[in-house]
Amino acid sequence: MRVLVTGGAGFLGRKLAARLLADGALGGAAIERLVVADVAPAQLPADPRLAIVTVDLASDRPLDALVADCDLVFHLAAVVSAGAEADFDLGYRVNLDGTRRLLEALRRTGRRPKLLFASSVAVFGGDPREPITDTTHLTPQTSYGTQKAAGELLVNDYARKGFIEGGSLRLPTIVVRAGRPNLAASTFASSIIREPLAGEEAICPVSPETAMYVLSPRRVIDAFIHAAGLPDAAWGWFRALTLPGITVRVRDMLEALERVAGPQVRARVRFSPDPRIQRIVDSWPPHFRVRRALELGFAADPDFDSIIRAHIEDELDGQIR
């Protein structure tokens, strides 16, 4: 089978690509070719099955060549939340138009390829006291959430018409991301764990009581792989699932950091409120009841301590500074 990962140079894209190459197969079918596409070339170890291509979803270029012969697409490419909020036009061009051009190219193959679209819990918003369920309406309070919600609608309609298979996975905030902070409003949630563990100071722009719905990189990669193996009928009459996560306050995250790495590591986090970030994060409801995804076999992390330990294992070779 031939697989495409868009946004493949990003943190999750590279992890997913590496996992696909390591597994060598998906649902019993060998992966013969893996195309990893992004605006910049993805940094991945050479592999005879791997093709690294650069493509700008913000351009109007049709994407037919990119998806030619492709059986399965993981569509992770996006301008992230604060980025789409800062550059309205770029957000729409990449997140909405880019997704639409990808869907059009997949439709034109005539082979009904499978698409898994990385949506986000940023599609929800409004009253954060109400827990989100499988039937909660999408009321995004950011352009990013709006674009992801519109993308879900398109994916559902293209699949309903028989142009593609698959659906959308709504990702919780992914913690702990490796690398540097990005433009996502949620980037601090990784920084306040990652930087202290690497011996650096970190700034937390939101209050300790801020609650978030989070999932580890390990589990989200598992979720994409699991989703690729679902029978198409499992998606039901609307093809979007909120992934299981856990709800933690910033305070809980820092207490877990102290339990795992000690008080001197936790002491490297300093609070410096940023009302713009606080407002965006507060628009994401933290409480979820996601029965459908659990029934379909998706799983959250057991607790935040294990999320930190997984980061130390996967990104720090087991070493805390």
Add this chain to the structure above:
Amino acid sequence: MRVLVTGGAGFLGRKLAARLLADGALGGAAIERLVVADVAPAQLPADPRLAIVTVDLASDRPLDALVADCDLVFHLAAVVSAGAEADFDLGYRVNLDGTRRLLEALRRTGRRPKLLFASSVAVFGGDPREPITDTTHLTPQTSYGTQKAAGELLVNDYARKGFIEGGSLRLPTIVVRAGRPNLAASTFASSIIREPLAGEEAICPVSPETAMYVLSPRRVIDAFIHAAGLPDAAWGWFRALTLPGITVRVRDMLEALERVAGPQVRARVRFSPDPRIQRIVDSWPPHFRVRRALELGFAADPDFDSIIRAHIEDELDGQIR
């Protein structure tokens, strides 16, 4: 004030335009100019305030000239449900891209004009046993519903960013429409009342037990006028409202027809099942609880008999054939 009605050559567009000209003002502000735009010139009586323009939302042409100096837009133009289902590309070009181009043109005015977008209860779908509330998720089962749901998201985001004011009104099935049947899957709901009252036979393509959520032309025009007068804060954190309607089965509609016009008129309706139409209509849930719209002062018709009587008064000069 300067007002634009898109889709102004259609049944509702013409009624709305005529009402605006007759009222002469909206919320205390005189209507100095009314632009009525559609793919074909609207048939309306001459009026010094009235400009009739032709514009094709399916073209890529920017709409800046159309919205220049405009304070308020009623955006009714759309490829209807069965039309968008039959021509996938045209539906997206008009209903999604056209709405986006209109929003972009309004944004470029820099004057934050007010937009009222005609959405539809076709944004809902799936399990028709569940009543639709103000917090039900949008799970459209048609391309038309998908495009309207995406349009709502865009309207909400453009308003949130301060580019426009206003919001979306989700229209129930409008009954009784005057004129000829159109490509909407719901067109029969008007035909089975309108044609018998005009002395003609009508064919009903769905079963007598088929339930629909309906609103009269009078009440939907009232709703657009009422919405134009709402303070912007009334829209809340997601700018879409499902309008109040009444739920009637085809059987109830025909019994009302018999009560109002007699058994010989009702006998002009013949059933001839069309599974394609039945399937589309069955995907629209018929049961609604729309507290927000009622609280904001929108109102449904009291019963179906009064909907028929209003049609006889407004379209047939009080005469039944």
